Each structure stands twice: as structure tokens, then as C-alpha cells.
Amino acid sequence: MEAIAFVIGLVLMIVGLAVSIALHEIGHLVPAKKFGVRVGQYMVGFGPTLWSRRRGETEYGIKAIPLGGYISMAGMYPPSPQEAARAGSGRAGGGFFATMVQDARAANDETLEAGDDTRVFYRLPVWKRVVIMLGGPLMNLLLAVVLFAILLSGIGLQTATTTVQSVSQCIIPADAERTECTADDPVAPAAAAGIEPGDVLVAVDGEPVETFAEASAIIQESAGEPIPVVIERDGAEQTLTLTPLAVERAATDAQGQVVVDENGETVTEEVGFVGIRQEVDYLRAPLWEAPVVAAQNVGAVANLIWQLPVKVWETGVDTITGQERDPNGPLSVVGAGFIAGEVAAADAPILNRVAGFLSLLASLNIALFVFNMVPLLPLDGGHIAVALWDGIKRAWAKLTGRAAPKPVDATRLVPATFVVVVALIAMGAVLIISDLVNPISLLG
Template identity: 25%
Template sequence: MEVLIMAGQLILGLSILVGLHEWGHMFAAKMFGMRVEKYFIGFPPKIFSITKGETEYGIGAIPLGGFVKISGMIDESMDTATMNQEPQPWEFRSKPAWQRLIVMLGGIIVNVIVGIFIFIVIAYHEGDKFLSINEVNKYGIFAGDLGQELGLKTGDKIVKVNGKSVANFSDALSSDVFLGSNSSYTVNRNGQEIQIDIPNNFIEKLSARQSPEERGRFIRAQEPFTIGEVAADSPGEKAGLETGDKVISIAGKPINYFHELQNELAKLKGKTTPLIVQRGTEQKTLNVTISEEGTLGFYPQSLLNYTSVDYTLGQAIVVGTNDAFAVVFNNIKGFGKIFRGEVSASKALSGPIGIARMFGGVWDWGRFWYLTGLLSMVLAFMNALPIPALDGGHAVILSYEIISGRKPSDKFLENAQKVGMVLLLGLMAFAIFNDVWKAVF
């Protein structure tokens, strides 16, 4: 079921984004009087289509893309027979270069607008909730296996990031740290300040952790907690666990923080063990049978003080726009690391399987829209790359035509399209194979 939920979220998200991307091309083309022959979400074979006016609208069986076919344009259909005929007034090739450039940029522009809009709505609706570094440093951090490998220890208190004091704990986990160069933490360990250097290729190891739970094995705040909502028919409810209880120990092991309970539960999967809790002024011993997944079935209520911020619409516009373009800047930084040889492409790039795993096996609308907004900006960025067959490749050629006043030959455009298609198919094959390799090995 989890696989179906992952696939369903990926297909829905991509269908929305690709549909809007191709609509951007179609809208601009029709605005300039070009004939749009086809508008499809998904690739052939065709599942369904309807013709309205001059355009056939349809859905393809392969839900990992889409296309519009504009008369008189050399595209992935490679319809060169039409190009050998005399240009017609409604064809792409008959229009001024500046109009053709706008058509080619139409999809990118729409994806940027959609991405910004989604991030603005998220900022306005959700606001922000974060932990201050001072609040985290009351108890220090929990260092998971990756954190320990880096040289951090549970209980460390972060005082500086890249040599600068920070106010927000999220600054310690920002892209500036992992996508920058020569990053470091300065921590207070037992009263002594120690600098922990972060290798330039550390993002490889971090990005290999696909789920939020896996990435949580790096560092997070040590959180004292009480029992929040207890799920119906869960091991916790059956044992008599109640909201407000404070866990004292499990199987004789003292518990102070939530990560400690998680670690012990993972060792006790499927076992029945005593759980001691503080309830009001008295302690109670509950005999609980841990689930096979290593859970009790409750939501923890953190005793740390989170700072909540609500944004006005004006503030949300600024925050959402910054968050959207941060995705693009992070992609540029990521490509820079690949080109400098600091990280390998095989570990940094993800295809459909990797993206589906990001959505997760539980349908969470908040995470769905966040990732859809992120993918919208990524789709815009990738399509803007100056590779033949991508919108960016077409834009470069059209910009050359506008500046030089010389139009490249149809033969050149045809060959450029072929080269671009080979590159894109090769990249797609690499991404899918890479996903399978990482999933298996």
C-alpha cells in the first residue's frame, strides 16, 4: 500500500506540474496566433482525447511527462515532413523570433509562478514554527550515526555555525552548511569549545537518507516529552497509557528524551515489557507489548518551547518567494559541487523512484504541496538548462537569432533536437537505473 501511495502522490504532483507547464506553452502560442495541434498530459499510448477547435486534448498512458505540438516547430515528434513545405502564417516558424522565445519560455514562467504561489500559500497558512538555538542548548543535541561520524556527540551545544552565532536551530541544518564549502560547527562540550569541520562531500551521505526519519539520524534536539494523543487500539492504549503520562523507564532503562525511548523500542519489537510512567503524583507500571514496527502508538508532546510565527499576506509573499527561489539557488549550488568533483552525480541525482520516496508512504497533504512546489521550481530550473530539446536550449538558439539577425537552418535545428533527445533519454535512463541501484544496494 505504501508503494501505491508514493506512486499516487508522484503521479498526481507531476501531472499537475507538467499539465501547467505545457499549458504555459500552449497559452503563449495561441496568444500569438499559432496553431496548437495537440496538448497531452502523459506520453503515448493514448488513453483518452477530445478535440476542441484546432487542438486535440488528451491523456497518455505514461504519466512522467507531457507535450504540446505546435504547428511548424521542430520538437520531440521530429515531424520533419511538414518542415519541408512552405511556411504558413499560423506556424511557429513564421512568427517573429521574440514571439517564439516567449512561447518557449511559457512553460518555465508558469512553473515559477506556480512554485512561488504554493510557497506563499504554505507560508500564509502554516506560518513558521521553530526551535531557538538557546532552547535546544538547554539539553543539547542528539547526535545520530551520521552526526557521530562527523565528530559530534549527544549533549553537545551548538554555539556557532560557520564561525557565526545563530539564533535558529534550523540554521545549523540549512543549505548554506551542506551545499557550501569548508563549513563547520562550533560546539560547547563539557564547557570546552570544539570546532567540528564538515567535509565538502558530506551532503552525499545526508541526501542518501531519503526519508525524514532517516535524515533525523544526523542531529536533532534532545526533547523531554510527555504522552500526547494515544491512538485507538494501539499497544499503548491496550496497556493503559494516557495522555499526560511521563515515561520514566522501559524494560528497566531510564528514559529522559524521546530519542531514548525510540532507541529502546527498536530493540524490543514484538516483546512485552514493563513501562513505568509518572501520572500525576504517582508512578504506575504498565505491561506493554511493543508493535512489530517498534512503536507504542502515541504522539509525543514536546516539553521544549517552540516559537510560532504567523505571517500577514504581505510577509507570506516575501517569505514564500524567498523559499521558492532558494530551491533554484540550492540546485545551482548542488550542480557546482558535482562539477567540482566534491560529490558524485550518482549519489546526488534522483529519478522518479527517489522522488516518490520523498513523498513517503503516508498521504500528507502538507508535505505533498510542499514537495509539489519544490518540484515546480526544480522543473523550471531543469527546463531552463541550455540543452537542445529543453526549453532552455530553444531559448539560447532563439536569443542568438534575435541578437545576430540570422536564423539557424531547419537542418541544424533538427540535428540539435536529435542530440538533445539522446542526452535527455540517457539522463533519464541513468536516473532510473541509479534509483534502482540505491534502493537495492
């Protein structure tokens, strides 16, 4: 049964990724058509075409590998310079990169010949080119906000409330292989204080508490000290005296990771323990929380993207040396699918699993937004940078009274684009291999 649930989660992630890509390309397609650009193809995926249909001048289709997509617009770049056209292909003695530049120009010129020369991308005003290229990433950002809204305001976040679910009657030693109390076991502090299931914690040691985490923090800092606890029972408030028992536990840092000393030994700390378990409920947030959470995720992913080459290198080293990977490090689509499978197969209520999947898919769309905004070709951010540079050149020429310059020829950046593509393929390969050999697991 778990295997079936795992496969279902994996398939759902593939479908979710395909939908995210399809919406990304629609974000390019709609404004391109609105501004009159000739669009020859709208494709989701790469590789062999599984299905396609032509509607008007555009062929719509689905390809076999759902790891990307594209639309083909007429005249993404200005036509080849006349001198280059007269010189033929320009490959003789041109070298590898010169050949790549000419091939890019030739492919672009084919799109110019296939349609009306007035319906080309490079002739559009700068703001329209930016809108077209920005449309794709913004669709991913919008989808992420919608998914976070469903998660936060529709389902709600599972949160520990201040209502007591159960009370331990005794303190059983951690090394004891039993769950029942004996006459020799000391009474648990909560039971001794008279706390009962259903009680609501109102204040602890004089401090009003709204979450169980707030109450727990005060209790843990009060080991061995009698403290007043205000509870609400049957609509009336009562004040009880609670004396937390001092117990040792592993110390954790702000990220919840176990702290170790210079010798690799686990650092322990003494905290207060009373023996109560809290009720858990889904607390719904207002709708405006979704954009806030999305913005926070954008910042976190942007910081990761900035360090991506280093993080990928560390991931590769961890995989080769057999070390455990950084759980906050980068993932490939394979890794995201693996985690989606684990979420689906987890021993948890169905609502928890749905929430986990929505959170994962929303985070994936945030990553698509941030990654595509990197100002390097062939990413959308690279095309936006080229359009803005073209606008700056034209504005400067107008300001200085000079003739309008020729459109920026982005095919000259093909060598740099080639380097970026190779780097992306290499990093993707490292992450995919690592996700297969040394995956990040929610189960540890």
C-alpha cells in the first residue's frame, strides 16, 4: 500500500510540474499574441512529440520529457547583418563559437522568413518585450501564491493549541521497555498539579500564552521551580501550582538541528518536563498571508540560487564521500518527486499529506520563478536584460540627440549562453545523480 501511495505522489508531482510549465509558457504566449508576435509553436516538455494540434498559425503540443517547455516566436533576434549574409555561412575559419553564432542567426532568420516581418519580437517596444518574457516567471509566482493561499487559508497550518489532549500519570524512565506505570514510578508533575485532559492553558508563570510553544518554553526554563498555571475548565478559570521535573535532552539550534561539541558528542541540556500532550488543530490564516509567505520563500530561494554552484559542488562531494546531504540544499526534479512520494506514503492523515504536497509544489514554482529571473541567457531574465539594455541604448541616443541605434544583437552572446547551458546541464546531472544515490529524505 505504501508503494502504491509513493507512486501516486510521484505521478502527482510530475503532473504538477507539467501544469506549472504549461502555465509558465502560457504566461509568454498570451502577451506575445496580444502584441501581434507570430508564435509558431507552444510546447510543454522536450524530446519526441506525443501529441500536437495546429490552431491557426500556432502548433500546440506535448512532448515526452516534462522538464521544460517553450514557445517559438518569430524574430527573437534582429536579422543577420547584410555583410554576414553576403559572406555565406561564415563557418570557414570562424571557429567553434563563430559557427554557433552564425547557426543561431540562421535559425532566427528562418523564423523571419516564415512570417510577416512586422510581426516579430525584436521590433516590439522594450516594455512589451519585457512583459512577454516576464509573463512566464510571473505565472509561476502567481501559482505559488494561489497554492499557499489554499494551504494557509483553505486547509490551515497544523498547530499545537493550548488545549490539553492527555496527561501522563507517571514518569517512566527512557530506558524502560514498558508503557504502563508501576508503583515505583514518580507521579508526573501535570497529574500531581491536577491538570486534566480538556483544560486550556491561559497563563504560565504569570505570562499569558496563546500557543503551546509559548507555554512549553516557560515550562522548560522552570525546571524544579513551582510556577502558577492558569487553566480554563468548563468555562471557568482556575489557578494551579505546577513544578516541572528536571530532565536531560539533546540541545538543538535555531534550525532544530542537534548540537554537537568539538569531539562530535551530542550536547545535552536540562529542561523542565510536566507530562502533558497538546491538541493539534488546523489554524487558518488570512488570505494576505499567502503573498507574505511567497515573498519569504522567494528570498530564501534567491539566496540558495546565488550560492548554487557552491551548493551543488558540496552536494556532489557529499555523494562521492558517502556523507549525509544538507537537507536545505538544492534538489533536482527527481529529488522533488522522491519527496512527493514520501509525503504521499507517510503515515499521516490525508489532509496532512495534501498540505505537504501543496507546500512542495508551491516551493517548486517559487524556484522556477527565481531561477528564470537570473539575468543570463537562455533564461527569461537574460532576455529581459537584453531588452532593457536595448532600451537604455535607445534612451541615451535620444537624450544625446543621436540617431537610434540598431537593435541589440543577442546572438553575439551565444558563446556565453553556451557556457551557461553547459553549466546548467552539469549541475543538473550532479543533482539528479545525488538524488538517485544519496537522496534527501523526510524520514531521515
